[in-house]
Amino acid sequence: MSWLGPDDEDELDEFDESAVRVRPNPKANRPRTKRRPAHEDAEVGRVLGVDRGRYSVLLGEDTAEERTVTAARARELRRTPIVTGDAARVVGDTSGDEGTLGRIVGIVDRTSLLRRSADDTDQVERVIVANADQMLIVVAAADPEPRARLVDRYLVAALDAGVRPLLVVTKTDLADPAPFLSHFEGLDLRVFTSARGEMPVAEIGAALVGHSTVFVGHSGVGKSTLVNGLVPSAGRATGHVNEVTGRGRHTSSSTVSLRYRGAEGNGWVIDTPGVRSFGLGHVDPANILAAFTELAEIAQECPRGCTHLPDAPDCALNEAAASGQLGEAGRARLDSLQRLLETFGVRPAAGGHG
Helix, strand or coil, X not given: CCCCCHHHHHHHHCCCHHHCXXXXXXXXXXXXXXXXXXXXXXXXXXXXXXXXCEEEEEECCCCCCCEEEEEEECHHHCCCCCCCCCEEEEEECCCCCCCCCEEEEXXXXXXXXXXXXXXXXXXXXXXXXXXXXXXXXXXXXXXXXXXXXHHHHHHXXXXXXXXXXXXXXXXXXXXXXXHHHHHHCCCCCEEEECECCXXXXXXXXXXXXXXXXXXXXXXXXXXXXXXXXXXXXXXXXXXXXXXXXXXXXXXXXXXXXXXXXXXXEEXXXXXXXXXXXXXXXXXCHHHHHHCXXXXXXXXXXXXXXXXXXXXXXXXXXXXXXXXXXXXXXXXXXXXXXXXXXXXXXXXXCCCCCC
16 A cells, blocks of 8 residues: 555656666767776887877887887877987887887886077976987087087086086187187086097097987087988988078988997987077076086085175185185186086076075
8 A cells, every 4th residue: 555646656756767868878888087007018118219290219229129110109198298318118019010100108217308498588498308318519610610608508408417518629620629628628528629531430439338428519510420420320411501691501300319339339329400599497507516516515605595606795616716725627617617607697596505
């Protein structure tokens, strides 16, 4: 016997879920989830270059299974920059056969990251290369005229990234490089010189063994010629300097990793496009000071916010130089440090206590 009348039964029908129409799922696919697969089967390889959204990745480096695969970026990495030198995790078709395409699903933690900005006020950084441990700065003694301030900027970027800088002066048959090189006295900087027909390929190559070295330089200084001399199979285009403007023509349009094979061992040459400016908006000035180990220790006695420039009040570094504590070599290194800080447009707090 029911205690509900007809009107009560009609009211309850409104809450009966069995009467609700459920939209069919013709594809029978599961609801989307934010959980991503672990990709435990991914292979890790070196990113050699990128061309229109496709990455060349070397897998099985220095093994019998070494091959280069073409890969695309996974959707979940769309906001993650992938650059030459990265160690990428690749899944999918990793055979390297023509027409196949793998997928990059992750990037291994980087040991270094070389960056630049459009100018010194731009905080948006442009990543140049990952995992390099050396920077070879290429500059011409003449044609085009060397730009010490641009080299200073390369040095600052290298010191900020924890990358060892090297310097090559080309075209020394056209001008004596000594006046230009005097600008860098006091720096722990290995220098090579190169003249027409006298490129020190073996000497420079020996410095590349066991390292990933990024080559940087102004257009027209002979960087591509040097790369081709070190890696004959590179085929990097070479250009000339405009007689009217004195500027070089851009010949390398992309960053690419090339394997150096020498009598003493192998290394990696990372060739980059020539640039006429190198912004430092991303640099931490404390990293510049940290590269001058013995000066950084003295700077601990500086007042908070000390710029360490020649006119900085109560600067322990300037006082040490004035008292003779630093010696001739130490004063030369302090001059180099202060020049780099001035080039950077130093901001306060590059060291100091308090």
